[in-house]
Amino acid sequence: MARRNDHTKEEIREMIVSSGLNLIKNSGFSGFSTRQIAKEIGYTIGTLYNVFDNYDDIVLHINATTLDDMGKFIEEGLNPKLKNANAIKQLAKLYIDFAHKNRNSWSALFEYNIPPESDLPEWYNQRIEKLFSIVESLLSEFINKKSEALKHAKVIWASIHGICVLSLTQKLNVAGTASVEILTDSLIENYLRGLEK
């Protein structure tokens, strides 16, 4: 024991994050703990706090992985032939699909909140920004007033998220991804039609 040197510091960090993500995927965020991670990767609890600052630091890195996975899922799923409203609708569908297929890790994104006095670290904000830029670029293609494209991107993205989050957490009396899509479709159709006028 001690001084095993089986893995580099960076390898241990990766083991922690990937094992933590698996724990969340299998048992939900409430069934997740750093002690469980330690048990699974075969290091003791002390080692986790050797390579990460604290619990929040670990959760944030796990959630960042989920954000990356979501970005990849959306980018790969987008059909470049679709235009305008249809492109946004597909974006919404991909968001819903990802959330549905990765319910536990997606939920963890919102079940965990940093204490209100502290701010999200810069590297984490950049991961969010990156996701967001996908929506923005889809919208900017067909919005006349370019200066307002960012505002509309925010409205649409946040609204899709709101519909998705309330549906999947059973706060809208809506069942199944098909009926969630009816709501996001209605949002997109009417909002964009309103913009055209």
Add this chain to the structure above:
Amino acid sequence: MARRNDHTKEEIREMIVSSGLNLIKNSGFSGFSTRQIAKEIGYTIGTLYNVFDNYDDIVLHINATTLDDMGKFIEEGLNPKLKNANAIKQLAKLYIDFAHKNRNSWSALFEYNIPPESDLPEWYNQRIEKLFSIVESLLSEFINKKSEALKHAKVIWASIHGICVLSLTQKLNVAGTASVEILTDSLIENYLRGLEK
């Protein structure tokens, strides 16, 4: 000790819920625990589990109180003279104001999620339903197809929520309630204009 009979079972339940709500308001959901409640109300931990099923049962009752408070806040704030889009905009403003003024208890509504295998209890769903009915009745006044009013109410309500949640948790790069209102106003204007067409 034992058999104090200082309070009825119902009184103890109320003490637990109101003390728990205060804990959340002052320290956030993460600074909340049933043991803290016990300490604050002057009963031992065992008593809490005498009058409530478990942790989830307690949190759900605290959150239901917040839902009720929100309903009251919105109903009292609504100006009955406002019509159509202006009425919905005011609804959004009231939602944002409530969330902003009661950030911790409002956050707790979403930071806590029942385990995915179980369902929300019926009495809790009814509290959500009651809140909805406010939005629904505001909308039904000027929607032609009455049969679709519920769908649109869900879309608008969930979208307002989405804008609010991503703004207040700093995931939209938006600061201050004023700029959140710009987004909800844009949502409502365009969605309703889209409906009219």
Add this chain to the structure above:
DNA sequence: ACCTGAACACCGTTCAAGT
């Protein structure tokens, strides 16, 4: 330098025992 594991101050939950 790397890693351990005991120690500390917390959790939610149960239930035999006291009045």
Add this chain to the structure above:
DNA sequence: ACCTGAACACCGTTCAAGT
């Protein structure tokens, strides 16, 4: 009948001590 509080199986976090 009502309430207690010890007991259990967990937490996150720290840090002296081992190799």
